[in-house]
Amino acid sequence: MLRQLIYRSRATTPMTDEDIRKIVDDSLPFNTAHDITGLLLFDGEFFFQVLEGASDSILLLFEHLKSDARHTNIIKVLDTTIRQREFGKWSLKPFVFNHHNNCYWLPSGLKIRRDSRAFFLLNSFATGQWRNCVSAEYRSKLKRTLFIEERVVDAFPNSEIQFAFQPIVDIKNGVISSLEALLRTPDGAFPDVFLSSLSESERYVFDLKSKAVAIAQGAKLLKPGQALSVNLLPGAITHTSNVAEQLIRYLEAVKLAPEQLIVEVTESEMVKESDAFYTAVDSLRSSGIRLALDDFGAGYAGLSLLADFMPDKIKLDRAITRGIHENGPRQAILQAVFEFANATGSHLIVEGVESFEEWLWLYNVGVQKFQGFLFAKPKLNGVNAINFDTSAFSSTEENDL
Ligand code: C2E
Numbered sequence: 001m002l003r004q005l006i007y008r009s010r011a012t013t014p015m016t017d018e019d020i021r022k023i024v025d026d027s028l029p030f031n032t033a034h035d036i037t038g039l040l041l042f043d044g045e046f047f048f049q050v051l052e053g054a055s056d057s058i059l060l061l062f063e064h065l066k067s068d069a070r071h072t073n074i075i076k077v078l079d080t081t082i083r084q085r086e087f088g089k090w091s092l093k094p095f096v097f098n099h100h101n102n103c104y105w106l107p108s109g110l111k112i113r114r115d116s117r118a119f120f121l122l123n124s125f126a127t128g129q130w131r132n133c134v135s136a137e138y139r140s141k142l143k144r145t146l147f148i149e150e151r152v153v154d155a156f157p158n159s160e161i162q163f164a165f166q167p168i169v170d171i172k173n174g175v176i177s178s179l180e181a182l183l184r185t186p187d188g189a190f191p192d193v194f195l196s197s198l199s200e201s202e203r204y205v206f207d208l209k210s211k212a213v214a215i216a217q218g219a220k221l222l223k224p225g226q227a228l229s230v231n232l233l234p235g236a237i238t239h240t241s242n243v244a245e246q247l248i249r250y251l252e253a254v255k256l257a258p259e260q261l262i263v264e265v266t267e268s269e270m271v272k273e274s275d276a277f278y279t280a281v282d283s284l285r286s287s288g289i290r291l292a293l294d295d296f297g298a299g300y301a302g303l304s305l306l307a308d309f310m311p312d313k314i315k316l317d318r319a320i321t322r323g324i325h326e327n328g329p330r331q332a333i334l335q336a337v338f339e340f341a342n343a344t345g346s347h348l349i350v351e352g353v354e355s356f357e358e359w360l361w362l363y364n365v366g367v368q369k370f371q372g373f374l375f376a377k378p379k380l381n382g383v384n385a386i387n388f389d390t391s392a393f394s395s396t397e398e399n400d401l
Pocket residue numbers: 166181182183190191192207210230231232233264266294295318351352353354371372373374378
C-alpha cells in the first residue's frame with residue numbers, strides 16, 4: 001500500500017544551501033533503492049517534508065529520520081494511505097523559499113493537485129501559519145519547580161473500598177489546585193473491574209455512597225485553597241433524585257464547603273438529551289458544587305454536549321495528550337479545545353501527562369493545569385510527593401539529538 005507521510009521539523013543549526021544539498025544527496029541512495037519520492041522545503045529555519053512510497057519503506061525511513069541530528073522538534077503532520085503519488089516522480093528535490101516576505105514558487109516541473117491535502121499543508125507551511133513548536137530559547141530559559149511532600153491518612157475504618165488520590169497541578173502558580181479521588185477495591189484493584197461486577201442499579205447506588213469515603217479521606221488531605229474531585233457515573237447522578245443533598249451531607253460531615261467539591265462525569269456514558277441529567281446538573285450547581293467533563297476526546301459525546309453542559313472544567317483525555325509534542329493533529333485538537341475553554345471560562349486540565357516533552361509543549365502554548373505520572377501517580381490513602389524541576393530536563397533533548 002502507498003503511504004504519504006508529512007512532517008515538520010526545525011534545523012538544529014543554521015543551514016546553508018550547501019547543507020541542504022548535502023541532505024538531499026545523503027538521502028538519495030536510500031530513497032532511490034526504496035522508491036521513495038516526495039518533497040523537501042526549507043524556510044531558513046524549519047523543514048517541511050513530504051514522503052511517498054510503500055508503507056514499510058516510509059516507516060523505516062521516518063524512524064531513521066527521527067534520529068538525524070540535523071533537525072529537532074519533529075512533528076508528524078499527516079500520515080495516511082494514498083491511491084497514487086501526489087508528487088509523482090518528483091524525488092525530494094528541495095526548494096527553498098524566501099521566508100522574509102512569505103513568498104514561494106512551486107518548481108515548474110512539479111505537478112500537484114491544488115485541492116489535495118498535501119498542497120493545503122504545504123501552503124500553510126509556506127505562509128507560516130503553523131509555528132507551534134517550543135523554541136530553543138524558551139526551553140533554555142524556562143525555570144519552573146514544584147516540590148510537595150507526601151501526605152498520608154489512615155485507611156477509612158470498616159470500609160470495603162478505599163481511594164487513591166492524585167494531584168492536579170498548576171505549574172505556573174506552583175501549587176496543587178486539586179486532588180482527584182480514585183476508587184480502589186480492598187485488594188487495591190482498579191475501579192472498572194469492581195464497578196462492572198455490580199448490577200446497573202447497584203452500581204449507581206454504590207458509586208454515590210462511596211463518595212462519603214472519598215470526601216472524608218479527601219478532607220484530611222486537602223490544603224487550604226485546594227479542591228477535591230470525585231468521579232460519578234452519569235447514571236449515578238440521574239438515578240438518584242437528591243444527589244446534591246446527599247453530597248452536601250457528606251461534605252458537611254467533614255466541614256468542607258460545596259465549592260471545594262468538583263464532580264467529574266465521563267462523556268462516555270452520558271446521554272445528551274437526558275432531561276434528568278440536566279436537572280441533576282442544575283441542582284448540583286445551585287448547591288455550589290462544580291462540574292468537570294472527564295476524559296474529553298475519548299468517549300462518544302460530541303461537541304454539542306460541551307456546549308449544553310458548559311462544564312466548569314474540561315479534562316482532556318490521555319488519548320489526545322499522548323505524544324502531543326510530535327503530533328500535528330493532536331496539537332490542532334488541543335488548541336481548538338483550549339480556545340473553547342478560554343472562550344467559555346472553563347478551565348482546561350490536561351490528563352495523563354507522562355513525559356517532560358509532552359508537558360513542555362503544552363505549557364508553551366499556555367496550558368496551566370496538568371494531571372499525570374510526570375508529577376505524581378495516584379497513592380492509596382494519600383498523595384505522593386512531587387519533585388518537579390524543569391532544569392533537570394531542559395537540556396536533555398538538544399544534546400541527545
Ligand atoms: P479518570 O477519572 O480519568 O482517572 C484518571 C485515571 O488515569 C486513573 O486511573 C489514573 O491512575 C490514570 N492516570 C493518571 N495519570 C496518568 C498518566 O500519566 N498516565 C496514565 N497512563 N494513566 C494515568 P484509575 O484510577 O485506574 O481510574 C480509571 C477510571 O475509573 C477513572 O478515570 C474514572 O473514570 C473511573 N473511576 C475512578 N474512581 C471512580 C469512582 O469513584 N466512581 C466512578 N464512577 N468511576 C471512577
